[in-house]
Amino acid sequence: MGKYVIKRIIGIIPLLVVVSFIVFLFIHLIPGDPARLIAGKEATVKEIQAIRHELHLDEPIFQQYLIYMDGLLHGDFGESIKSHIPVMHLIGERMLPSIELSLLSMGWALVFGILIGVLSAVFKNRWPDYGGMVTAVSGISLPNFWLGLVMIQLFSVQLGWLPTGGADSWKGYIMPSIALGAGIMAMIARFTRSSLVQTLKEDFIRTGRSRGLSSMTIVFGHALKSSLIPVVTVAGLQFGFLLGGSVVVETVFSFPGMGRLLIDSIQLRDYPVVQAELLLFSFEFILVNLVVDLLYGFLNPKISYET
Amino acid sequence: MTMNYKKITWLCLIVAMIMAMTACAKGPSDSESASSAKNDKDITIAVNQNFTTLDPQNVSDTLSISATHAMYEGLVGFDKNMTIKPVLATDYKVSKDGLVYTFNLRKNVKFHDGATFDANAVKANFDRIQGSKGSLTASHYLKNLKDIKVIDDNTVQFTLTKPFSAMLNKFAMIPMISPKAIKKYGKNIGLHPVGTGPFEFVKWNQGESLILKKNPDYWDSNYPKVNKVTFKSVPENGSRVAMLKTGEADFVYPLPEQNVKSLKSSSDISIDQTESTIVRYVSINTNKKPFNNKKVRLAMNYALNKDTYIKVVKNGFGSKLDSTMSPKTQFYSKQGVYEYNLDKAKKLMKEAGYPNGFSAEIWGDTASDTMKGMQFVQQQLAKIGIKLKVKAMEQGTLSNEIYSPKTPDQAKVQLWYVSWSPSSGDADGATRSLFSSESFPPNGANTAYYKNNEVDSLIKKANKSTDPDEQAKIYKQIQKDIYSDAPWIFLGVDTILSGHRNNLKGVYVLPDGSINIKNAQLK
Numbered sequence: 001m002g003k004y005v006i007k008r009i010i011g012i013i014p015l016l017v018v019v020s021f022i023v024f025l026f027i028h029l030i031p032g033d034p035a036r037l038i039a040g041k042e043a044t045v046k047e048i049q050a051i052r053h054e055l056h057l058d059e060p061i062f063q064q065y066l067i068y069m070d071g072l073l074h075g076d077f078g079e080s081i082k083s084h085i086p087v088m089h090l091i092g093e094r095m096l097p098s099i100e101l102s103l104l105s106m107g108w109a110l111v112f113g114i115l116i117g118v119l120s121a122v123f124k125n126r127w128p129d130y131g132g133m134v135t136a137v138s139g140i141s142l143p144n145f146w147l148g149l150v151m152i153q154l155f156s157v158q159l160g161w162l163p164t165g166g167a168d169s170w171k172g173y174i175m176p177s178i179a180l181g182a183g184i185m186a187m188i189a190r191f192t193r194s195s196l197v198q199t200l201k202e203d204f205i206r207t208g209r210s211r212g213l214s215s216m217t218i219v220f221g222h223a224l225k226s227s228l229i230p231v232v233t234v235a236g237l238q239f240g241f242l243l244g245g246s247v248v249v250e251t252v253f254s255f256p257g258m259g260r261l262l263i264d265s266i267q268l269r270d271y272p273v274v275q276a277e278l279l280l281f282s283f284e285f286i287l288v289n290l291v292v293d294l295l296y297g298f299l300n301p302k303i304s305y306e307t
Numbered sequence: 308m309t310m311n312y313k314k315i316t317w318l319c320l321i322v323a324m325i326m327a328m329t330a331c332a333k334g335p336s337d338s339e340s341a342s343s344a345k346n347d348k349d350i351t352i353a354v355n356q357n358f359t360t361l362d363p364q365n366v367s368d369t370l371s372i373s374a375t376h377a378m379y380e381g382l383v384g385f386d387k388n389m390t391i392k393p394v395l396a397t398d399y400k401v402s403k404d405g406l407v408y409t410f411n412l413r414k415n416v417k418f419h420d421g422a423t424f425d426a427n428a429v430k431a432n433f434d435r436i437q438g439s440k441g442s443l444t445a446s447h448y449l450k451n452l453k454d455i456k457v458i459d460d461n462t463v464q465f466t467l468t469k470p471f472s473a474m475l476n477k478f479a480m481i482p483m484i485s486p487k488a489i490k491k492y493g494k495n496i497g498l499h500p501v502g503t504g505p506f507e508f509v510k511w512n513q514g515e516s517l518i519l520k521k522n523p524d525y526w527d528s529n530y531p532k533v534n535k536v537t538f539k540s541v542p543e544n545g546s547r548v549a550m551l552k553t554g555e556a557d558f559v560y561p562l563p564e565q566n567v568k569s570l571k572s573s574s575d576i577s578i579d580q581t582e583s584t585i586v587r588y589v590s591i592n593t594n595k596k597p598f599n600n601k602k603v604r605l606a607m608n609y610a611l612n613k614d615t616y617i618k619v620v621k622n623g624f625g626s627k628l629d630s631t632m633s634p635k636t637q638f639y640s641k642q643g644v645y646e647y648n649l650d651k652a653k654k655l656m657k658e659a660g661y662p663n664g665f666s667a668e669i670w671g672d673t674a675s676d677t678m679k680g681m682q683f684v685q686q687q688l689a690k691i692g693i694k695l696k697v698k699a700m701e702q703g704t705l706s707n708e709i710y711s712p713k714t715p716d717q718a719k720v721q722l723w724y725v726s727w728s729p730s731s732g733d734a735d736g737a738t739r740s741l742f743s744s745e746s747f748p749p750n751g752a753n754t755a756y757y758k759n760n761e762v763d764s765l766i767k768k769a770n771k772s773t774d775p776d777e778q779a780k781i782y783k784q785i786q787k788d789i790y791s792d793a794p795w796i797f798l799g800v801d802t803i804l805s806g807h808r809n810n811l812k813g814v815y816v817l818p819d820g821s822i823n824i825k826n827a828q829l830k
Contacts, residue, residue: 032703036710040367041752042730042740043447048749050441083360084442085497093513115323122315149545157549164549165541166515216314254541256514264357269703 005294012286019282020072020275024065027266027274033057034081034269055081068275078272080265087276090261094245095280097167098257102242104173105181110235113185114224117192117231122219124197132189139186148179148252165254176253180246184238191234195227228299236292240285348534350811350827353541353556357514362497363482364436364445367730373822374517374538378419379482379502382410382429383475389584389635389732389818391475395424395483395503405470405773408478412461416526418485419507426457431486433465448477448731470771472778473733476637480731505531505825515540532813532828551576551806557829558814560805560822564622570806581803582626584633584737584818585728589669589684589796592722594715594756597665604793606655608645610691611684615647617799620680624802630786631738633800635818638734638782642790645797652691664692670708671724673699681724684796695722710749715756723754726801732819734782739766742789755794762788 035051036043052058056067071078077087120132155175156164166172199205200223208218245259258277265273296303356370363375376384384394393399396410416424433455436445451471456464467474488501500508503526506519517538521531539556541547544563548570550556562570562578570576591598591607598604613627630642656662669684671677678699685695700708712718729736740746743766746753762785769781790797805816813826 030703031707032701033707033710036706036749037703038367040444040447040730041727042736044750047441047447054440054442079494083497084362084365084494085360086495089498090513112323119316128316149543152546152549156555157552160553164546164553164555166539168512168516214314216318219315220318251542252546254515254539254543254546256512256540260357260542261514267702 001297005290008290008293012283012290015286016279016283020069020279021065023275023278023282024068025061027269027271027278028061028064030269032269034271037268038082068272077276080273081270082265082268087272090273091258091276091280094256094258094261097255098245099243101167101173101177101180101255101257102239104177105184105242106235106239108177109181109185109188109238113188114192114231116185116189118196118219118224120189120193121196121200122215129193132193136186136189139182139189142182144179144183144246145248145252147182148175148249151175151178152252165252167256172253172255176249176255179249179252180242184235184242187234187238188231191231192227195230196223199223199227225299229296232292232295232299236288236295240288243284243288244281348829349537350533350535350557350814350824350829351537351539351550351555352814352822352824353539353547353550353559354822355540355542355544355547355561357540358511358517358538360497361500361508361511361517362443363484363500363502364432365443365497367444369820373824374519375482375500375502376504376821377506377519377536377824378500378504378508379484380504381479381482382412383479385479385732385817385819387815387817387823389637391479399475401475401773403773405472405771406467408465408467408474409458410463410465412463413526414461416503417524418487418501418503419522420485420487420501422485422487422501424483424503425460426463427460428486429463429483430455430457431489432481432483435484435489436481445481448480470773471735472770472772473637473731473735476731476733476736506536509535530825532826536824536827548806551808554808556808557811558805558807558822560803560816562804562806564624564804567624567804575809576806577809579805579807579815580624581805581816581818582633582635583728583801583803583820584635584732585726585801585820586628586631586633586737587625587680587724587726587798587801588628589798590720590723590725590755591794591796592718592720592754592756593758593792593794594718595721597659597661598721600659601792602655602659603661604796605645606652606659606691607688607693607796608793609648609652609655610693611645611687611796611798612647613644613798615687616680616683620676620683621799621801624804625799626802628797628799631742631789631795631797632729632734632786633737633818635732636729636734636737637732638779640779640783640786642786645793649690656691661692664694666694666696667721668696668698669722669724670698670700670705670720672702672705677724680798684722684724709754712748715747718748718754718756720754722796725754727752728819730819734778735766735770738782738785742766742785742794757789757792757794759788759792 035048035057039048039051056064079086080090116132116135120129123129152164155162162171162174205218205223208222245257247259247263250257250260262277354370358371358374359368360366360371361375363379366372366375380394382396383391386392395413397413398411400409412426418424436443436449439446451467451469453466453468458464482502484496485501489496492499505522505525507522509518509520511517519536521534541550547559548566551559567578570578591604593599617623617625627644629644630639632639669681671681681697685697688695709720727741740751741753742757742762744758744763747756748754765781765785769778772778803816803820807814810830812828814824816822
């Protein structure tokens, strides 16, 4: 097991190199000149040339890639073209709130999603099932910006319980995490339900019942664990997306996350910031995938990583 | 299938309740949320974007300029109407030939880090800008600067390579940084602002907020009158308005037009309107057929109902553009409006040889109000047979399309729906980049490819003049010439809307869209 994990982690490095190359190529190939965009509309050709030179944008693209990689290997992500602020600083300050928000959204979505899924499965085609699935479908169908605005109107403007946005206190995390988690909770509930319904029909459950095990032990001790594989897969994917930040929710709740930074940087063709963010997202995604793979082994001992 | 699932139901319910309770239980214990913990002398300002940098010599967006102007000051500055007044200089002199500017500096001024403001500090700042080789925004303002001399501790002298009438406006855009801080922080000065302004830097939370506190040693002891100012970045219109309603914000800018009605009825909130220097227009490529025909351009101007434009596109807030610049820009001279007259427009089209109109493209960015504006123009011009194709492009792509053609003949732009605001409120900034034949893209923003030899020589003449009355006369003639040539469809001047709680006084938005908080005061 340990060997496997180490192997996988080492495998991330070449993957990231490939990602960095693709990201670099794509962002440089989309039309738009950062020098022109930062110099402003009154700038002359001469001034723009000076900026291009300063930023190495007048060098061949491969040369630029090498300069960039050289910096990366020395742990230097460069600085924002626009503001000259180090990229590490721009990202660093937003990364923690983003991760915290993702964990919180994922956490409650998992707990409630699985609970609703279990209830719906064991009471299949009875009222808890209908109730659960109505909740789930609403969760998927409600657009998160709408949910956000409605919550602000209700809890901030009318009741005055929660701040309209920001991340300066833990209260600021409540509404955004609900808006972000609602859809995921719904998805998890549906996957848990259908998977658990299948499992409850299996032979080993019937055997368990005939041995007189309590329904509690059967559902939580045996059935749920082996039903969770599709749930973990979906949850892992969703978590990866969450870490990338959500422009919509960050905008509605004025939350200092990564999503808005990415959009702003793309609009300004702020190459170093975009590259660093995309690299980081790729890294997070790969890491989440690794954890998901390891969880498979834990949930179903038949899946083994010993070689 | 009749198992006893009661226990499971109970378990689920209990877990759910515990989760919900832990979420609420923490509530009252540490309720130091933004609204309740606010001190009497603290104010919060909600704005719609993120700050990009706090380096006052490298800012280009008006929001970051608002923040840097609270902490920094220049030798001169703008008042509420964008006229120049001395700030860190007590007075200034311009030589007859317009080449030498001499400033007498204010005495007993200290930077926030204790460094003394004097002639050497001024020189250190200008050396920094000129040494940046164009990478600092402020260096664009100093294209004509030859050298700077320290005469004595409190006098500096600037010499220009050629006369430049808008130079004082440029000086107003160059705030002074503590020379000690320039040395200490170098490139990172954008994260550690140290100026002479009424407010000192406390903390900048990336993407979220900027916190400033009172400068107790400010040279004008009447200011500032509040202890702490927090700028919050709240991009969503609805959330910003909600903050004003709840009192989480004392001032919000911009205030969305559609909320004006509902807020007007509130007794705690007031709405302010400022006429801006932002003009909206469609530039017409005068180098291309059929737009090279003045009659066609005039017909397009007559065919467009400006009253409806302001009502529909600007939600009723704005005024008709009656010159090439806003009334708030230096040396503005009213020209009149091409009033809506469909018959006249049709007649002009006929005379120009296009009785049945023609097809063309109108370009613009993807912002929703730009789309609305382009569709409006499309609908209006259809009435004289001009079939417009609306082409909205993301701003980087659009800028590429506009600025990559090297010669006027390569240019593909026909009509461009766009806005302009001179960066330092001066007539040169509202004229040269837009109408001088030296400013054809990629050298400037003359996307009308407008060339008029008289205007070209008048622009040069105005820059050489040192007499404001003469300059006013020249710019009057320039505006008249351009307006009658109609290289644009002249649309409107934006009105800036901001809202504040009634217990706050003295915070206002300048015509260029920057916020001034120096006079902020709470009742």
